[in-house]
Amino acid sequence: MFELSAEHEAFRKSVRDFAEREVAPHVAQWDREHHFPVDVVHAMGELGLFGLVVPEQYGGADGDFTSLCIAIEELGRVDQSIGITLEAGVGLGINPILTYGTEEQKQRWLPDLVAGRALAGFGLTEPEAGSDAGATKTRAVLDGDEWVINGAKAFITNSGTDITSLVTVTARTGADEISAIVVPSGTPGFVVEPAYDKLGWHISDTHGLTFDDCRVPEANLLGNRGDGFRQFLAVLDDGRIAISALAVGLAQACLDHSVRYAKERQTFGTPIGSRQAVAFSLSDLAVSVEAARLLTYKAAWLKDAGRPSAQIKQAAAIAKLYSSEAAVSATRVATQVFGGNGFMEEFPVARFYRDAKILEIGEGTSEVQRMLIARGLGLPVR
Structure with a gap:
């Protein structure tokens, strides 16, 4: 057990x-x-x-x-x-x-x-390079002992806070190579664009970034030149397990709030939790929360145990796919249980509803997770 x-x-x-x-x-x-x-x-x-x-x-x-x-x-x-x-x-x-x-x-x-x-932030996504991260257009050219960076990044978390010290940026350093370079905050030519007006995650810091002849020392290269693509793929594998844990937290919150509300809210003289429609809905939600948590911590255990990277990658994709979609479903269930109150911002389920959707998008969309899982099964999916 x-x-x-x-x-x-x-x-x-x-x-x-x-x-x-x-x-x-x-x-x-x-x-x-x-x-x-x-x-x-x-x-x-x-x-x-x-x-x-x-x-x-x-x-x-x-x-x-x-x-x-x-x-x-x-x-x-x-x-x-x-x-x-x-x-x-x-x-x-x-x-x-x-x-x-x-x-x-x-x-x-x-x-x-x-x-x-x-x-610190991680500058991977670009306006025209999201799921297809290999389409990166940001470029870094070595000029003497400095990298000169030009390009733009989009949707970068923790990139514009008062305490942000750096952003690691992926950039083309050759025709067929992508490298990772550390760009300290405040570097001339490194512009943090105004914060996005987002559907959810209102407390989180998210900005677009622009690089206009931004110069950093050659020594700011992270790892070997040309290894940036491999590096960010490995970073995202770990991130998918962590995003799955975030989704589990949201789904658990929806279950907790809904069960409490279903015990207190009465219609026709009895708690709504006594109605099979509500009770069965919350029972199904409890099952999905439990499944999501087990998938998440299995993937985390595989990483802690040092299992082969292919095994971790597959477990991470499965956990992220299931947990993120379970979290989105959990917010719909919770909002329905709360009825009209679920549509009111004074109740936390309204915030959860807004926050949930990005879980199916960030650090690899659900479609990307299905592609990775299919490849793990040996299917020649593209």
Whole structure:
């Protein structure tokens, strides 16, 4: 029988207590005002959440990936924007530098990122290169001992906060090669465009980026020249497990709120939870939450156990596909259970409804996950 360790469950409780104490009382107002709470990011850093998978020599806890998924799930259970801030901060900000950076790059950037004093973004998506990331048009040309970068990126998380210290950018460094380059915030020619007006994730920081003859040292190359495509594919594999954990948090929240409401709300003299239509709907939701959680933590366990990358990739795609679609369905169920109240912003299920859809899009659409799963089955899908 699968179960998390006592240490994992104790950690879950500490993160849940933090989320309910530091986030839940304020999240509705932050969502209305599109406010990014830097103080909460600092507090998350003090709690050690950004350093969960980072070695102690860089200020981290040298923990496992399962712990990171637990933290993301519990934050996402209260608010998806706060959950994605952690997920992107670690998976897209810290992970590329930790995995592919030189010792000098790690020593320079990781301590502040791990401590929550700074955030980093990952500039992959472009206006014309989303699922087809190989169509990247941003270019970096070596001029002496500097890279000169020109191009644009779209939908980049954690890229324009007051504490953003860098964005790792993928760019063409040759006709058939894509490389990853670290661009520090404030570099001349690096422009952070105004924040997007998004359907959901109102608290999360998301911007387009423009590079106009942006110059950075040659030493800012991350890993080997031409390895950028392989690097970001590996980064996304981990990210898909983490996004699955975020989706589990949302689905669990929908179940929790709906069960509570179904016990309290009465029609024709009895709680609506006594009606088979509602009870069966919530029973089905409970099944999907449980399935999503098991798929997510199986994938996390495979990564922690060091299983072959192909096995992890397949498990990550399956978990991300199922959990994200289950989360979207969960918001529809919750909104229906709440009836007219579910359409009102004073109830959290309305926020969950807005936040859910991006889970089927970010870090690989559902269509991309199905393509990856089919390839894992040995099918020649394109």
